[in-house]
Amino acid sequence: MLTISSAMAQWQALWPNWLTGFAVLAVVAFLLLFLHSVVMNALRLVLRGRLAEFASRLLKRIGPPTRLGVLVVGLGVTLQGLPERVVGHDLVEWGLLFGFIIFLGWGAITIVNTASEYYLRHALKGSEDSMLSRKILTQVRLLRRTIVFGLGFLTLAAILMTIPAVRQYGVSLFASAGVAGLAIGLAARPVLSNLIAGVQLAVTQPVRLGDEVLVESEFGTVEEIQTTYVVIRLWDLRRMVVPLSYFMEKPFQNWTRQSTSIIGAVHWYLDYSTPVEAVRARFLELLKESPLWNGDVAALQVTDAKEGTVELRGLMSAASSGAAFDLRCEIREKLIAWLQEIYPHALPRGRIEVENFPAYPPQGVGGRHH
Known part of the structure; x- marks a missing residue:
């Protein structure tokens, strides 16, 4: 047993x-x-x-x-x-x-x-103010991504420091080789500068999601704002990728910084005989008939007088840059068609003036005989 x-x-x-x-x-x-x-x-x-x-x-x-x-x-x-x-x-x-x-x-x-x-x-619930909505959306998303990136970085650093070989290597590296640490800091400068720029951009907001901007002579709409870069959708559907630090270090145009509405201008070069008052009245009528005009700005002025033509500039406002572009094209086309029909003489013309000079006296009359 x-x-x-x-x-x-x-x-x-x-x-x-x-x-x-x-x-x-x-x-x-x-x-x-x-x-x-x-x-x-x-x-x-x-x-x-x-x-x-x-x-x-x-x-x-x-x-x-x-x-x-x-x-x-x-x-x-x-x-x-x-x-x-x-x-x-x-x-x-x-x-x-x-x-x-x-x-x-x-x-x-x-x-x-x-x-x-x-x-x-x-x-954003029930918010009808698009400017305020875009401001909040940009701030929260940028700050969230920055905080998440920082938390992920700290977590990874803490994990690596639990490995004795890595911890000893890191301590010896920064203790005995300051130059190497400086080199690592310089190498990480673009990433760190973009992270800092992300925080600055979230707080100051020179650019927001949905803003229409002119960057490097390219016009487009801010489509994405990531942790280190911004994606701009250009008018022809191309995408421009710009580092975040660009918007804190270089000048650019923000067409919707305070409001989405924008003023567009159209120029006509017409003859000196053009009846300006009649053209101005027709210009205002065309604006009132167009659904693209938001009713804020409407003005037509003679802005220049050149050798053969006068320059008329029409100012008009619209709710957005896209609507302003379409409105400019519409008014330009309709006013030219109206001038061709009603005042064709107002279109640019070239003039040639010929003066009649007296004939030379016949030979032998008051002149010398050869």
């Missing part, structure tokens, strides 16, 4: 300590996952309809990072409570530390994303 001591000896022979330790950790991990699922479901059921919208959204998204956090903390406590160190104990501890750092970064990023989406949802 087997005694208890012999049975324990056989059990230890079949199940060594390291395998027992890992089995315990596996069972604890399963129980922790089950407990986390039960608690999260219970919270959703009990607090349904009682939570604010932000808390409800956060509860839906915080599940994966909190699951990782529960696993890391629970397994860490269990590992410290084992009677004997298992094989690879140090490696398991490092993995748990690694997971805990990821949990902190992941959870922080989830909270930032949820808070920004909640704020945008309520700030």
Whole structure:
């Protein structure tokens, strides 16, 4: 008959300590996952309809990072409570530390994303002011991306510092080689300058999403503002990609900085005999008939007088740059057609004036004979 001591000896022979330790950790991990699922479901059921919208959204998204956090903390406590160190104990501890750092970064990023989406949802709800909406959208998105990038960078740096080889290399590098550290700083300058420019742009907002800008002699609409660059959709559907730092260091034109409305100008070069008052009256009539005119600015003036023509400039306003361009084309075309029909003599003409000179006296009359 087997005694208890012999049975324990056989059990230890079949199940060594390291395998027992890992089995315990596996069972604890399963129980922790089950407990986390039960608690999260219970919270959703009990607090349904009682939570604010932000808390409800956060509860839906915080599940994966909190699951990782529960696993890391629970397994860490269990590992410290084992009677004997298992094989690879140090490696398991490092993995748990690694997971805990990821949990902190992941959870922080989830909270930032949820808070920004909640704020945008309520700030833009029922807002009819497009300028205010674009301002809020630009600020929140830029700040969110900058904060998420910073959190991701800090998380990665903390993970790397848990690796002894990397930590020792980094300490020795910056302690004994200041020149190398300066070189790394200079190499990272474009990235850092764009990140800083992103924060400045979010606060000061010289350019926003949807703004119509003139950059490097190219006109387009701001389509995307990313962490380090801006995408501008040009009028012919090309895309211009510009670093964020460009908008903080170089001049550019923002056609919708204060308002989306804009003034367009059309020039006509007509004959001096043109009845300006009649042309001005017809110009105003055409503007009133056009649905593109927003009713703010309408003026026609003689702005120059050249050798063969006079220059008439018509000013008109529209709700956007695209509408202003179409309005200019429409008024230019219709006024020319009206001039051709009613005042054709007002179109530019070339004049030649010939003077009659007296004939020379005939030979022999008051002249010399040859």
